[in-house]
Amino acid sequence: MKLIVGNKNYSSWSMRGWLAVKQSGLHFEELTVPIMGEDWDAMKRDMGEVQPSSGKVPILWDGDAVIWDSLAIMEYLADKVGRDRFWPKEEVARGMARAMVAEMHSSYLALRRECPMNVRGRIQLEDLSDAAKHDVVRILSLWAEARARFGQGGPFLFGTFGAADIFYAPIVSRFVTYGIAVPGFAQAYMQTVWEHDWLKEWIAASEAEEWVIEQFEKEPA
Numbered sequence: 291m292k293l294i295v296g297n298k299n300y301s302s303w304s305m306r307g308w309l310a311v312k313q314s315g316l317h318f319e320e321l322t323v324p325i326m327g328e329d330w331d332a333m334k335r336d337m338g339e340v341q342p343s344s345g346k347v348p349i350l351w352d353g354d355a356v357i358w359d360s361l362a363i364m365e366y367l368a369d370k371v372g373r374d375r376f377w378p379k380e381e382v383a384r385g386m387a388r389a390m391v392a393e394m395h396s397s398y399l400a401l402r403r404e405c406p407m408n409v410r411g412r413i414q415l416e417d418l419s420d421a422a423k424h425d426v427v428r429i430l431s432l433w434a435e436a437r438a439r440f441g442q443g444g445p446f447l448f449g450t451f452g453a454a455d456i457f458y459a460p461i462v463s464r465f466v467t468y469g470i471a472v473p474g475f476a477q478a479y480m481q482t483v484w485e486h487d488w489l490k491e492w493i494a495a496s497e498a499e500e501w502v503i504e505q506f507e508k509e510p511a
Contacts, residue, residue: 291318293363296325296347299496300503302407302460306360307348309456312488313376314367323347324501361395364453376453383440387447387454390432394457401425405464409496411507415468429461430476437475445482459483 293311295304311318325347350357350366357366368376378384400421418426436447436454443449447458462483465472472480483489 291316292321292351293318294321294323294347294349294351296323297499297501297503298322298492299409299411299499299501300407301325301347302402302463303346303360304348305407305460305463305492306456307350307363308492309459309488310360310364310367310376310453311350313451313456314371315375316367316371318350322495325503360457361391364456368453376456378440378448378452380440383448386436386440387452390436390447390454391457393432394461398425398429398461401429401461401464405468405470407460407463408467408507409463409493411467413468415470426470429458430472433458433476433479437479445479447479451486455483459489 291311293307295301295308298304308320346358348358348360348363350363352366355366357363364376378387400419404418404422405415433447440448444451446452447454462480464470465476465480466484484493
């Protein structure tokens with residue numbers, strides 16, 4: 291398999307796709323292409339008919355299969371290796387985990403807009419909009435419920451590391467980058483995610499990248 295990801299410092303969806311492949315346990319070749327750069331535009335042209343029309347990352351190649359979108363990648367991998375590797379075994383917990391992942395996949399637009407992914411950055415926010423604050427409160431409430439109801443088996447949202455942690459890992463990164471204040475239980479969860487071996491590997495690669503996207507490096511107005 292081959293996984294194409296964008297800049298590790300800036301591409302939250304690439305992080306999710308990469309973590310999903312790591313969680314699958316399958317061997318894969320990784321190719322990082324700088325988004326918003328000449329190399330990415332050239333590669334999109336060269337990939338031709340096998341490249342999805344969206345031109346987005348991540349993209350997973352597995353033989354004749356070409357899968358884009360991080361959620362589709364995770365579900366494709368779950369079909370290959372067994373769904374229990376990603377989702378809680380218990381039905382009620384699995385239902386909540388799927389709902390949380392779907393909400394992450396489609397929501398929190400204000401937070402994403404005001405706090406763009408920047409793993410190595412440490413940016414002081416003056417304030418968040420009411421919409422972004424609502425996103426933060428919603429995320430924290432979901433984390434709290436998952437931990438309280440289903441987190442007894444370990445330090446992650448549903449005990450063991452899985453789909454929900456994969457999809458909320460970039461939120462952890464955003465909260466760290468912008469110094470978002472969170473309650474103690476969330477601080478403990480974030481530290482657990484941040485110290486996960488795969489996250490440390492991603493963070494180190496982000497810090498080693500030379501690419502800079504200026505619009506994501508500036509202090510918010």
